Amino acid sequence: MTATPDLARLGLAAPDLFRSVFRRHAAGVAVITARGEEGPVGFTATSLTSVSAEPPLLSFGVGTGSSSWPVLAEAEHVGVHILGEHQRETAATFARSGADRFGPATSWRTGPEGVPVLDGVLAWLVCRVTARVPAGDHRIVLAEVLLGDPTGTGSPLLYHQGRFGGLWD
Numbered sequence: 222m223t224a225t226p227d228l229a230r231l232g233l234a235a236p237d238l239f240r241s242v243f244r245r246h247a248a249g250v251a252v253i254t255a256r257g258e259e260g261p262v263g264f265t266a267t268s269l270t271s272v273s274a275e276p277p278l279l280s281f282g283v284g285t286g287s288s289s290w291p292v293l294a295e296a297e298h299v300g301v302h303i304l305g306e307h308q309r310e311t312a313a314t315f316a317r318s319g320a321d322r323f324g325p326a327t328s329w330r331t332g333p334e335g336v337p338v339l340d341g342v343l344a345w346l347v348c349r350v351t352a353r354v355p356a357g358d359h360r361i362v363l364a365e366v367l368l369g370d371p372t373g374t375g376s377p378l379l380y381h382q383g384r385f386g387g388l389w390d
Contacts, residue, residue, distance in 0.1 A: 247381040250308075252315045253281055254300040254329075254337040257292035261323050261337035264289045265316035267380045269301065277366035279348065282359045288318070290360070298334040298349055299364055302342040305375035306387035311339070312378055313385065333368060343373040 248267035255262055268282040279301065283293055293299065304312055314320045314327065323329060323337065332338030333347045348364035376388050 244382050247379050250304045250312050250378040250380050250385060251281070252300075252302040252304060252311065252339060252342075253283070253289075253293075254302065254339065255289070255292050255296040255298070256331075256335045256337060257296075261329070262289040262292045263300075263315050263322050263337065265312050269303075272363065278351070278363055279346075279366060280361050280363050282356065282361055284359050286358065293350075293362065294353065294360075296350060298336050298347060298367075299362070300332060300336040300338055301346040301348060301364070301369075302339045303344040303373075304378040305341070305343045305373065306378045307375055308341065308378055309385045312380075341373070343375055343377060344371040345369050345373075 249269065251266045251269040252263050253266050253269075264283065264287055266281045266283070268280075270280045272278040272280050281301070283290055311327065315322050328340040329337050330340065332345075334349075336347050338345055338347075346369035347367050349367055350362060350364050352363040354361040354363065379386055379388065
C-alpha cells in the first residue's frame, strides 16, 4: 500500500509534475494530417478523443509551436489515422521535429477532400474542422467525421512511459 502524501508539502502542479503523471497514462496513438499550400503536414497525437456520436465529432490537441500548426490553423479538413503496433516507426517519424514525414519511408495517398491518407493503418477518417479552441500553448481542434475506413487489421499502438508499444509490452 502506498502512503498518503503530505498534500501541503507537494505544492501547486508544475509542468514537470503534469508530464510525469501523464507518462503513466497509456494512450492510443494517432497521426493527424492536413494538406497545406506547400505540401502535406502531419503529427503524432495521443490526445485523440471521441466527443459525440450524433453528430460524429472528435477532438485532438495540437501545439501552436508545432510545424503543423500553421496549416492546421487554416485547414478545412483533416485526416485522422489510428496506428497499429506495427507502426512504431511511423509514429516516431511523425513525432520527430524536422523529420521528412511524407518521404519515401511513408506510404500515403491523396484522399477525399485532398487530405493525405496513410496506408496500412488500423482505421482512418476524413473530418471537417468545426472549431479551434484555445487551451494554453495548444489548440483543441473539434472536427466532424465525414467518412473513413475501419477495416485495417492488427492491434493498436500505445504510448506509455515515453515510448511506443503494444498491448502486451
